[in-house]
Amino acid sequence: MNAESIKKASAVYFTLLKDKVIDENSEHFQSYFDPEVRQTVLLLADESGTYIIESPKRIHLVVQPTGSVFATNFTHLKEKHKQVETKKHFHLISVVIMSFLAAIDRNQAAKIRMKREGISYYSLERQVNDLIMNWDNILKAKPTFGEEERIDMKEVVTTWKYMEVDTEDYGVKKGNRRTRIGLIASAMRLLETEGLIIILDRDDIPKVIPKNELFERIEYLYHDYDRYELLKKLMATEEEQHAENPSN
Known part of the structure; x- marks a missing residue:
């Protein structure tokens, strides 16, 4: 050489x-x-x-998930991104990001629609809320729900339920990381920092447009990880699961 x-x-x-x-x-x-x-x-x-x-x-x-000299653990992520305040917020941000990925990684129609229209922070907040409320219902019947996936469902559900719900204009409260929309904004900024999304209308009703780089990450990397597929399945609400499986 x-x-x-x-x-x-x-x-x-x-x-x-x-x-x-x-x-x-x-x-x-x-x-x-x-x-x-x-x-x-x-x-x-x-x-x-x-x-x-x-x-x-x-x-x-x-x-790589483990063994990298560049690996980012919670402490390093907190130092790099001030919006990641506690492990509770870290876990919730992970749920938000995974919910977003699952929404665009369904089928070709969903991919095309998301690339063309994107998704607003408020739509994503409703999507995450539906998901976590569904988890809350499952937990009531099955307290061990999430243990197999190594997710503290009770903490995720409780933290989300007691977060402030934004009722004012986004522009007034966008800096508040302790609100649900603030958490959504924090999660999306992490993806933006990686060059995977574009955020439009920041001062009005922000909207996220996934870039081709994100779809390539999903296709060429994430699909190779069993845990991604496991979490993606977990992101489906009961209604979505029935929609995908009409026989249920």
Whole structure:
């Protein structure tokens, strides 16, 4: 392996570290597919606990779930994102994000609709509320609900139920992280920071538009994880499950 290949591979990898995604318009995109450069980039990724996703028009760099020198635990996430105040909020933000992902990862029609229309913070809040109220009903009949999935359902449900519900204009209270809409905003900012969504109408009724990068993450990465599929199934409310399975 010559010095020029190593130099190009380093440029590709450190650009990915900084930008997380390289698209087909970047000079590094073409460099990456040189066999020696690609081999070196993959080696760098493997050694640092990161993972390369190759799609037709983009290359992604993501952190492996465990064993990464770049892994972000709760403490690091709290330091990087001030909106993540406690583990309770961390868990709720995770539920919001997973609910959002499940909504766009249903079928081709849902994907097209979401790319065209997006989803407002208020629609997402109603979606999450329906989900958590459904969990609340299940917990009453089955107190162990969530243990198999390693989710503290009681804490999630209780925290959400006692969060303030926004009744005023979003613009007045958007900075309040302790309201439900504030929590939605915090969750979406995390995805925006990763370059996976676009947020429109911030000062009116904010709307989230998923970017192609997010759909590629779902297709080329998340679908390979059993836990993602398990949590995605958990995100379906009882009504949605019946809609998807008319025989039930």
